[in-house]
């Protein structure tokens with residue numbers, strides 16, 4: 001089978017952890033590097049969590065520690081949804097050994113090294129604030145662009161946000177980074193809040209996952225409701241939507257839009273402004289962004305079950 005080479009930039013994060021479990025079980029993908037970024041929890045924890053998930057799964061993809069955006073402040077993290085550790089109710093009894101998985105290079109240097117040596121163009125999947133990718137494109141853009149196939153990004157919203165009325169978390173943590181990446185001219189697909197918000201796992205779904213195997217049980221713990229919320233309020237499948245799109249784009253409805261990031265607004269900083277043919281749409285000076293607005297929830301959930309089930313017998 002021809003596989004797609006992939007770098008995953010991530011801030012684990014409960015739904016990041018599930019996205020990693022799905023990506024690393026998918027034979028269609030060749031995950032070559034995992035880079036951490038600050039976001040749901042601070043950079044030390046997201047890096048630790050990436051290593052913890054890999055130790056839990058028994059996988060050996062190298063990990064490189066990334067940057068912490070200036071704008072991610074102490075109270076800017078999301079430990080409400082992801083818990084103090086970043087991995088919610090997931091109880092992992094494994095000590096992180098690292099086993100040499102953590103590279104000495106920074107995330108951006110590791111991305112550059114991989115891209116410059118790649119035989120095939122590499123897809124970059126971004127599951128957190130876009131700090132690392134903005135630095136990569138700002139400092140090494142000319143060199144690495146020919147080696148990047150496309151960017152698949154979880155972030156933004158057509159309408160209401162989730163950390164402010166019009167601001168989604170990943171974009172809102174580092175709006176200037178997002179603006180840099182969106183204006184790069186690289187082919188981009190954006191999975192915004194609206195697509196993933198359609199796909200909530202129900203308690204029955206979680207029970208079914210937990211019966212599959214130990215990875216399914218972990219996925220169920222990761223996606224269960226945050227402490228203090230009603231148990232039926234499970235977490236939306238934000239980050240897993242990128243992996244599903246990469247393998248099964250036919251699950252999603254998408255269209256091309258001119259997307260800008262509000263970097264200055266007093267109340268709207270970090271908002272994604274997605275033009276849909278309005279009279280005041282600015283002149284296009286870059287290719288449009290492919291944005292998902294809908295997903296086939298039944299197929300998406302069935303794919304999650306089938307993919308996690310692969311961990312049952314011989315790993316994945």
Ligand SMILES: [Ca+2]
Pocket residue numbers: 010011012013015016039040127128239
């Ligand atoms: Ca994330």
